[in-house]
Each structure stands twice: as C-alpha cells, then as structure tokens.
Amino acid sequence: MTREEMMALIGNRLGFERRGEAARRRLAEARLARPPIHLLPAIACGGGAECVAGFVERVRAHGSDVLELSNIAELPSRIATYLATGGFDLRLAAGCDRRLLDLKWAAAPLELQHGCAVPCRVALSHAFAGVAETGTLVLLSGPDNPGLLAFLPEIHLVAIARESVVASYEEALARVRLASSGTRQLPRALNLVSGASRTGDIGGRIVMGAHGPRRLAVFLYG
Amino acid sequence: MIEEPSNFTERSFRALADQGLQAALAGLPGGLVKQRSMAKARLPEFEAMRVVARDIRDHTIANLDAYLDVFAERAMAAGSHVHWARDGLEARAIILEICKAAGARLVTKGKSMVSEEIALNDHLVAAGIEVVETDLGEYIVQLRGERPSHIIAPAIHLTEPQVEAEFRRKHAHLPIDRRFADAADLVAEARAVLREKFLAADVGITGANFLVAETGSVVLVTNEGNGDLTAQLPRVHIALASIDKVVPTLEDTAALLRVLARSGTGQDITAYTSYLTGPRHQRDPDGPLASHIVILDNGRSNLLASEFRDALRCIRCGACMNHCPVYNAIGGHAYGGVYAGPIGAVLTPAFSGIAAAHDLPSASTLCGRCEDVCPVKIPLPKLLRRWREAGFAAGATPSRRRLALWAWAYVAKRPKLYRVVTRLAVAALSALGGTRGAFGYLPFAGAWTRSRDFPAPPGRTFQQLFAEQLRRVTR
Helix, strand or coil, rough: CCCCHHHHHHHHCCCCCCCHHHHHHHHHHHHHHHCCCCCCCCCHHHHHHHHHHHHHHHHHHHHEEEEEEEHHHHHHHHHHHHHHHHCCEEEEEEECCCCHHHHCCCCCEEEEECCCCCCCCCCCCCEEECCCCCCCEEEEEEEEEECHHHHCEEEEEEEEEEEEEECCCCHHHHHHHHCCCCCCCCCCCEECCCCCEEEEECCCCEECCCCCCCEEEEHHHH | CCCCCHHHHHHHHHHHHHHHHHHHCCHHHHHHHHHHHHHHHHHHHHEEEHHHHHHHHHHHHHHHHHHHHHHHHHHHHHEEHHHCCCHHHHHHHHHHHHHHCCCCCCCEECCHHHHCCHHHHHHHCCCCCEEEEEHHHHHHHHCCCCCCCCCCCCCCCCCCCHHHHHHHHHHHHCCCCCCCHHHHHHHHHHHHHHHHHHCCCCCEEEECCCCEEECCCEEEECCCCCHHHHHHHEEEEEEEEEEEHHHHHHHHHHHHHHHHHHHHCCCCCCCCCEEEEECCCCCCCCCEEEEEEEECCCHHHHHCCCCCCCCCCCCCCCCHCCCCCCHHHHCHHHHCCCCHHHHHHHHHHCCCCCCCHHCCHHHHCCCHHHHHHHCCCHHHHHHHHHHHHHHHHHCCCHHHHHHHHHHHHHCCCCCCCCHHHHHHHHHHHHHHHHHEECCCCCCCHHHHHCCCCCCCCCCCCCHHHHHHHHHHCCC
C-alpha cells in the first residue's frame, strides 16, 4: 500500500475524535519543534563531581572496568598495562579520531591499526558522552569512531573525557542533537552502550560475550 | 516439529504434563520477577515514570498518522527507503523483493516478533534464501522448528540440557567427545557458529523497538549486540516495524527506555540501545549501503477505533508474562498465537478473531498483577473482560459454558429467587460437608479436589450473615 493509503486508513480510524488531521499534524509538529522534557528521576539530575562518581559506580555495577586517568596522554601506557595484565593482544584497532591517533602508541608499546573496523580482538573508541544515571556510554559512528568497533572485538576499550559525563539520557541526546544540527541528521549509528554483550537465553543464567565484546573497559580522563 | 493441538485446553494440559517445560518455568519467579522488583527498588520514582511512559504512548497513538508521516519524511531525508504494508502478504512481498534485488543468499535476522506475525522466515526460505536467527534464544527455537515462547526470552521454555542436545543434533561439525560444562560453553559454541553467519550475510533484517519521528531513526534494544551486527554488517538493512512503534522525540525515547528494561529483565538499561539513521554516510567506513524500513499495519489500525486501543501502548517488555500465574503454569506455546501471556490474550483475538481465540481471554484469573507491572499501564484485566463479553456476544463461547452463564444470570437477576436458591445450596452443602467441614470430592471440580479439600460453607449465605450484622448494629 502507499503512504497516502496508510495515512488515510489510520486517519479514518482516528476520525471519531474531535481533532482533525490538520490539528493532529500541528500538535505533532509543535512537540517536535520543542520536545518536552519529562519528569526526571533524582538519579538523572545534578552534575559535576557527583555526576562523574555516579557514572563510575554504575559502569562498574554492570560488570565493566573503569580506569581513571589524569590526562589523555596516559592512555597508551594504561591500555598497554591493562591488556598485558589480562594476557590480551597488544594490537588494537581504532578509527581516525585525532584525540586518539595523536597519542604516542609505539612507546607504550602497542600496535594501533586505524582507519576502519579491521578484524581485531581489541578495539578502541572515543565516546561522545557518558550518562551517569545508568553508567552508559554514548558512541557516535563515523570515520573517527566506526560503529562496528563496539560490536566486533572481544574487548572494547572506550576513552571518555570527564567533562562529557552528564546526568541524564536527555542531556546526552540534546548534545547529540546540537552536534548534528549542522547536517540536520544524526550520525548513522548512535550507540548507547551499558556494559559488555550478554545473554540469559540458556537456562536463564547470564553469560558474558554473547555476540559482541566479552569485556568493556572505560578510560576516564581529564 | 511436533503437531500442536489446535485447542487451548489440550495445549494447556500438555504443557502442565511437560516436565522439561515445568522445570524451565520454575526459574521465572526467582529470576525476571525478582530482578524487576530490585530494579524498581533502585529507582524510587519508578511509578511516576510509568505515568510518563503511558502518557507518551497515549499522545502518540492519538496522533499516530501525523507522527508516522513525519517519521517517513525524515527517514527518507536521511536516505532510508520507507515501505508501507497492510498485512503479512504485502510485507513479505516487499521484503522478498528487496532481498532478491540485493542478490541475497544468506539473511541474518535480529529478534522481531512482527516477523513472527507474518511468518517471514518460511517465506524467505521457500524462495531459496538461507535465514539465520541471531538472538541466541531465537536461534535455539529456530533449530528446534519452534516459535518463541516469550517476547524477550524466546527459549525460556527450555532447560540447559535440552539446548545442549539440540546443538549436538544440529551442529554437524561438533566432535562426539566435545564437552559442554555449562551455559557459557554453549554460548561460546553459538557465538562461533553465528559469527560466521554475521560476516557472510548479504542482508540483515531486524525489528524495531521504536521509530523516532523527530530523526527518522530506528531504535534497537538488545543485550547480546546481535541487533547491531545484523543491522550494521551486511550491505542491506531492513527494519520491519508495526505502525504502533513510532515515538515523537529523542526525549520520549529516553523516558520509555527508563521503564522498558527495568520492567522486562530488571536491568536499569540493556547493554545496547542503538539509534540507526539512514544508510552509510559518504565517509563512513562501515554500515549498510542501503537502509529499508517496512511499516506494517496487520490489523492494528482496527484497534485504534476500538475499546482495545490501550493495547497499542505496549512496548513489548514481557513483564505481564513474567508475572502471570497462568503463563507461569503453562508457558507461552500453549497460547497458540505469536504473543503469549496477558498481552497475547488481548492481541491474538484482535488479530485472529474472537471465534478462533475465545479461550485466551478466559485463560486468566484476572488477578491484576499484569496491570500492576505494565510499564505503560495497560488495563489488561479490563481488556480481557471485554473480550470475554465480545466472545459471548459473538456466540464463540462453548454451549456448556453459555448454558451455565445463562442459568446463573437468570437466578442472579431475580433477587428473591437468588436468595432462596443460595440458601438452599449453602445449607445443603453445609450438611453434606458434615463434621469435617470440607469435601474430598466435588462433581465438576474433580481437578480441584484431587489435590486439596474444598471447604464447606458455614450454613448461611453472605446475605443472611450481613442482614444479621446489620440488625445487631442498628439495635
């Protein structure tokens, strides 16, 4: 069926209400132009150090590691230690994010493959934001941070700046909206990541690493 | 595949006698139910959040055409192709056409209950396309030739040993001496098999948890990450969504996410929530080259102008099933439709007609737990009662039940007669109950008395006792 037919079908069924089609359209456009912010729980309010502390606590609560850095320059050495301690590959894949590429990887010593989502066991992304209310990372896909880096590897490492941690989903989504207002379009993939891949589909027991990463490690800097 | 009885009563009897099923269902109250109550305790404002979620859904449904139209506009502006389907026939044809045009030989699928509604897999397989379900639970039920028995835990009717047996049967590459120590071993086996499929797939088909009108995005909610590997790896992504999935703004999705996982799995949020907007951008190193969104009605528009409209609020969390004493006793397959539990008992009669599904609305004690836990406050018991009335009015109720109802109504509508009949009945039962005050056997209630005694009434009716009390008080 065509779009017009579907609209007519639904419009007819809604027709018993007083509001006509034009009125419904106006109502919808008003809401889209100025999205109402709904009642927020206390856990999704506030800011500053308290907000970052809540974020760290809740990332750990869903079984992920959090490593706190004073400066992004520490990232390569901290990652090298983290990977070596876990007995993992010292090779990792990343996109073209300059904040990551400009760091001194060879000295770590680590091999950084960049540019696309090459098959890899370990991948590194830079998060756009963090959400304290549930310890959630906000990742935006693109050449800087290919979307599949969050799903293909066994270990996913994510760098995030302290200042980009906000209290609520609403604040994070509003920032995404602002950042993409130039193109008037969201990135192809906006991924909210809250812990590593898991499943409870066999006998109700939670097992990590269903299809995506078995482990998620967050490197919080700044 | 085992032939299923067409009748709900027979399927329920079979479910109650199925020891594997009963063992699997025994974990529900301590698992998902307990997790939800813990998640609720962690969020003191949870009840207020349910009101917010309900209002968002009501507002959207009341303006459904407007929001769908804006969604289509913006999804197309983002580069997606939007298709409209009246029913399963149209949706299957559209999807097969896209797969053929893409030269698809292997299709991976994310979890989609709407695709179950339209029996999509059978249709694609008949056209020579290999279809692989990638949600682990869905993969297991696909191997067994079954349907999902729960909307968020498709294989909840199976125990770990049953899954192991299935893998040994179907994974021909497994050496005979390969040991599976636990669920983690089985997950690792499935991961290895399915990773190959993810990488080789030509087309990925997913459902959609939400369609965001503001941005033209498809939102996928998973814990495994299979939805993203299905949607983001192959050349073509097709999202299949029903018309009720649209949500106005990003803020509205946030409010719904706050109650979705907490109600379903008892997580504060699932591991992955993805907003997918259009195909790969020019400089993107990954993502599908083409993005299609198929929007399906399949009977939902009929609900808009009906007394069952509130059912369209549903965000498919599964809480009503987890908390339903009937679902807990018989599992999902006994319901016979695509959707099980209380919401299934409301939706199936709407989709298949009350004549075919008249038993489902009666498969409820109307205890009200489903409504208490529903994140969007669907008045499920009320809707079930309405279906019972509709079934009776349509003559779908079996004649024995109709006769009993007629007899009861005849007496109940005549107060004098009612008083006489109940007095006689109560006095007779009391006398028959004797000194023991209970019955070891009752005609028509053999199933009850087989495992417990039925207490005998005290000899006088409620109305008699009430009148006596009233006299005492006024004196």
